Amino acid sequence: MIAKDKVLDYLDELFFDARCELIYHKDYELLIATVLSAQCTDKRVNMVTQKLFSKYDIFSLAKIPIKNIESIIRPVGTYTRKSIYIKEIATRLVESYGGKVPNDREFLESLPGVGRKTCNVVLSNLYNEPAIAVDTHVERVSKRLKLARKNDSVLEVEKKLMKYFPKDKWSRVHHQLVLFGRYKCKSISPLCEDCKFQEFCTYKKR
Numbered sequence: 001m002i003a004k005d006k007v008l009d010y011l012d013e014l015f016f017d018a019r020c021e022l023i024y025h026k027d028y029e030l031l032i033a034t035v036l037s038a039q040c041t042d043k044r045v046n047m048v049t050q051k052l053f054s055k056y057d058i059f060s061l062a063k064i065p066i067k068n069i070e071s072i073i074r075p076v077g078t079y080t081r082k083s084i085y086i087k088e089i090a091t092r093l094v095e096s097y098g099g100k101v102p103n104d105r106e107f108l109e110s111l112p113g114v115g116r117k118t119c120n121v122v123l124s125n126l127y128n129e130p131a132i133a134v135d136t137h138v139e140r141v142s143k144r145l146k147l148a149r150k151n152d153s154v155l156e157v158e159k160k161l162m163k164y165f166p167k168d169k170w171s172r173v174h175h176q177l178v179l180f181g182r183y184k185c186k187s188i189s190p191l192c193e194d195c196k197f198q199e200f201c202t203y204k205k206r
């Protein structure tokens, strides 16, 4: 298996300032943006949330008709379902936590549209909780580098990454792997030519 220092060093070399590319100014904005990012690019989500949050805060999102949300978030895809999620999330946050996003995994994972990955993103960014959120990029890169097996579930990938990387690096590595997958180790036509992981990479060998 590839030495972890080699992985960490190269990720630092490429993405030293890695951070979440979703734009948010309030805790609930990150939560909702992350829900919207399912099967959608961060760029598109940022365009939509900029409009959504300039018009509505968490309290108004809990009250307005769902069609008002739909008309704004339509570009992100599956907007009908996501609009229902947003209204329900806003309602539950207002009712239970005065509109704040709590550091409470159980509560967050009980919200519609919020799975383990979204929860990890939110807790790690808002509360510095050590976590590795496994999205499509992290999963692909992990499997190409044999940090996980091809048939591993997302949860298995997460567990293997948590075992492989030191805990104090989890959140940083998560952002770096996302960016590495998004901009270099792309799903189609990855930029392998000068990649320092070539000798360990199953995809490149194939």
Ligand code: SF4
Residues within 6 Å of the ligand: 144, 145, 184, 185, 186, 190, 191, 192, 193, 195, 196, 197, 198, 201, 202, 203, 204
């Ligand atoms: S060699 Fe190519 S496929 Fe392999 S990790 Fe590097 S960019 Fe990704």
